[in-house]
């Protein structure tokens with residue numbers, strides 16, 4: 001492939017410096033405010049973020065914590081998941097989803113995904129339910145939503161609790177309702193590269209259940225009920241005030257950023273429509289937020305190498321499904337998940353971030369096209 005030097009400028013998968021360049025004055029002012037108060041952990045700034053993010057998610061309460069993995073573990077424990085329980089989830093997700101389940105002493109029961117969306121196949125839930133099943137953890141991967149009305153119907157009928165992993169889906173909707181507002185609780189991550197990212201680690205639980213929120217508020221702060229009284233054995237997973245202040249600034253831009261991501265996704269899908277590329281789709285009822293833009297291609301590794309040699313960074317989310325990870329071998333029984341196993345051989349994540357110029361999307365599509373026909 002030949003390209004001009006100008007066209008060979010590197011395109012990253014995610015560009016945080018671009019986001020922070022625009023926001024630098026606002027972020028500096030927010031950090032100054034925290035230094036002036038010198039209240040660095042929890043406090044007013046965290047409480048204000050919790051209120052604002054709860055309004056954004058259209059839920060009653062949000063509890064900030066140290067990171068998204070802790071949020072999931074704290075939520076699972078707060079809804080009553082205990083050692084020996086089984087929790088139904090997918091193997092096609094980030095390791096944290098199953099880590100949180102195992103950290104509660106429970107056993108992940110992995111089920112397959114749908115071939116169009118690569119999200120939990122709700123039709124596989126019933127077959128995975130046993131007398132030990134306590135909860136279901138749907139994962140809104142890539143910024144798309146699992147079919148939550150269908151899932152909630154099964155959960156209600158079978159008496160199971162639902163904790164959503166919404167770590168990649170800040171602002172997504174299903175049938176007009178926000179991801180993270182369907183289950184008993186939902187976890188969010190504010191890892192820097194997420195659609196809403198802190199400048200360090202942070203996470204939160206969203207819930208409409210007062211008791212769950214209060215349980216997590218205690219558990220994240222040493223089980224405290226007063227300054228010196230510890231009602232339960234808790235832990236330390238508090239949110240930093242500096243992160244909360246930065247998240248408050250960024251939350252004001254999130255709807256616009258998500259809209260920019262949707263526009264870029266529609267440019268990608270128009271440009272790729274005639275190629276041997278099949279984009280991972282969102283269901284018609286879902287309004288996705290494209291945390292990642294993922295396509296399936298034949299001969300994936302060669303295509304990635306070609307794009308890489310043209311300065312285009314790509315990723316794989318995720319190459320090894322969790323039922324094949326050594327970490328979970330001891331806590332999950334050997335399984336075959338055909339759709340998951342086939343998908344991970346072909347998926348590739350293309351550059352996707354709100355500041356990505358449309359001209360770069362065009363360059364990526366051209367390169368992808370050349371690399372597919374060169375095969």
Ligand SMILES: *Cc1c(COP(=O)(O)O)cnc(C)c1O
Nearest residue numbers: 067068069094096167189190191
């Ligand atoms: C990022 C992520 C998490 C974990 O969040 P951290 O803040 O990194 O702990 C959990 N689940 C999914 C699907 C994620 O993408």
